[in-house]
Amino acid sequence: MRAIHARNRAPPxxxxxxxxxxxNGCAGSRLAPAARSGDKIAPRPPVRAGFAVNxxxxxxxxxVAQHRGIAQAVRQMPYGIQQPAVSTQMRQLEQDVGARLFxxxxxxxxxxxxxxxxxxxxxxANLDAVAARxxxxxxxxxxxxxxxxxxxxxxxxxxxxxxxxxxxxxxxxRSGFTSELHAALRERALDLIIVPHTGRVAPGLRCLRxxxxxxxxxxxxxxxxxxxDELWQQPRIDTPLISLPxxxxxxxxxxxxxxxxxxxxxxxxxxxxxDLVGEYVAHGQGLGLVVNVAESAMPPGVxxxxxxxxxxxxxxxxxxxxxxxxxxxxxxxxQRFVAQRWPRTKTVVETTIDGRRxxxxxxxxxxxx
Numbered sequence: 001m002r003a004i005h006a007r008n009r010a011p012p013x014x015x016x017x018x019x020x021x022x023x024n025g026c027a028g029s030r031l032a033p034a035a036r037s038g039d040k041i042a043p044r045p046p047v048r049a050g051f052a053v054n055x056x057x058x059x060x061x062x063x064v065a066q067h068r069g070i071a072q073a074v075r076q077m078p079y080g081i082q083q084p085a086v087s088t089q090m091r092q093l094e095q096d097v098g099a100r101l102f103x104x105x106x107x108x109x110x111x112x113x114x115x116x117x118x119x120x121x122x123x124x125a126n127l128d129a130v131a132a133r134x135x136x137x138x139x140x141x142x143x144x145x146x147x148x149x150x151x152x153x154x155x156x157x158x159x160x161x162x163x164x165x166x167x168x169x170x171x172x173x174r175s176g177f178t179s180e181l182h183a184a185l186r187e188r189a190l191d192l193i194i195v196p197h198t199g200r201v202a203p204g205l206r207c208l209r210x211x212x213x214x215x216x217x218x219x220x221x222x223x224x225x226x227x228x229d230e231l232w233q234q235p236r237i238d239t240p241l242i243s244l245p246x247x248x249x250x251x252x253x254x255x256x257x258x259x260x261x262x263x264x265x266x267x268x269x270x271x272x273x274x275d276l277v278g279e280y281v282a283h284g285q286g287l288g289l290v291v292n293v294a295e296s297a298m299p300p301g302v303x304x305x306x307x308x309x310x311x312x313x314x315x316x317x318x319x320x321x322x323x324x325x326x327x328x329x330x331x332x333x334x335q336r337f338v339a340q341r342w343p344r345t346k347t348v349v350e351t352t353i354d355g356r357r358x359x360x361x362x363x364x365x366x367x368x369x
Contacts, residue, residue: 057093058116060086061101062124065117069107078321082203142326143172145181146194149274149291150315154337155194161333169326175273178248185320192327196249197316205318208331210338212312215254217305218281218288218298228305232261240268240286242277250313254289257310278302 060081063073070090074083094101101113109117142162146155151173162169174181174190181193182202194210201207217228231237243251246267258265269285271277277288282299290298291313292306317334319327 053096054089054093057089057096058120059124060089061093061113061116062120064090065102065109065113066121070104140166140168140326141170141172142330143174143189143191144194144330145174145176145184145190145192147178147196147274148175150194151175152275157341158330158333158337161337162330165333166329169329177245177272182318185318188320191324192317192319192330194315194317197314198249199314201318205320206323208317208334210315210317210334212314214292214312215250215257215307215310216290216292217307218278218290218302219305220281220284221301221303223287223303225305228307229309231265232263235263237263237265241265241289242269242271242280242286243267243289244272244274244277245270250289250291253311253313254307257307 060073060077063077064070064086067073067076070083070086074081074086090101097112097116099112100110101116102109144151144155155173159171174184176184178195181190181195184190185193185205197207197209217225219225225231231239243254245251246255251267269280271280271288274290277290278299280286281288282301288302290304292304298304317331323331
């Protein structure tokens with residue numbers, strides 16, 4: 001969560017308290033300006049206008065104080081986070097306020113910690129109730145992030161089913177690279193993302209593996225190539241390759257397959273979307289790496305060559321913590337859509353707890369390619 005900047009409007013003399021100042025005044029009279037030498041917390045320099053307080057750190061401290069310890073707080077938080085991350089952020093908060101907030105073992109709030117807890121408790125304790133009241137006056141919105149090809153070719157069918165079930169449900173759709181979508185999910189800017197699955201689930205995330213899509217090469221209609229494996233006869237391919245950036249899952253799977261064939265073919269033109277790959281191939285700029293979708297979705301003047309023998313791309317829905325009713329509704333309809341379009345495919349819910357992968361079923365997704 002981004003830090004919220006609270007401008008210090010207190011008089012200059014109060015601005016030297018070395019602790020949190022807000023628009024409502026300075027808390028320096030209640031929090032110690034610096035730690036004692038035995039606390040091992042470095043004194044903070046005088047607070048300046050624009051001093052930043054990370055509200056996420058305050059939220060974590062609220063749970064730590066409420067549940068009397070970091071380990072207990074991690075188990076009670078409504079979203080996934082690991083204990084070392086909480087410990088690190090608590091130390092950062094103590095550095096920010098210039099005082100030790102609690103003793104670790106046995107747990108005990110210090111006087112500054114008690115003052116800070118009393119100050120933030122009304123806000124965080126009532127947040128869910130306020131959000132529920134506000135939500136009653138507005139239509140629910142589901143924020144979804146995915147690659148453009150997913151939003152264009154697959155999401156409309158799920159959207160139609162969702163709207164039939166919940167006519168008032170609104171949607172906010174966002175496309176982007178996988179890394180960008182993961183960052184937006186972590187920042188709570190998205191409720192769920194539909195992304196290629198790498199086989200590992202980041203701590204705190206849950207994952208519904210939906211289907212597998214075959215990789216393919218996109219070539220101009222005039223190309224003499226009839227099969228992709230005609231290219232693997234040469235150790236290095238000089239024809240320009242148009243693909244997503246190297247860090248994207250599709251590109252990594254493709255390059256891994258080339259390496260197994262002892263073929264070198266680096267990307268010559270990096271595109272920001274599968275659609276853009278198709279456009280550049282249609283304009284004769286090279287051959288494109290895409291997923292094997294219907295050719296009707298490709299620009300005119302191109303055709304697909306399936307990449308037989310290459311690993312497929314597994315598509316998954318990812319979200320944080322226990323799914324909200326809206327997220328669960330989406331998951332139900334997404335599984336129904338996959339079952340209708342690819343009857344042999346089985347979905348698997350996957351999560352990571354304490355660094356260990358846990359699957360909700362033993363099913364293995366059948367090939368959807």
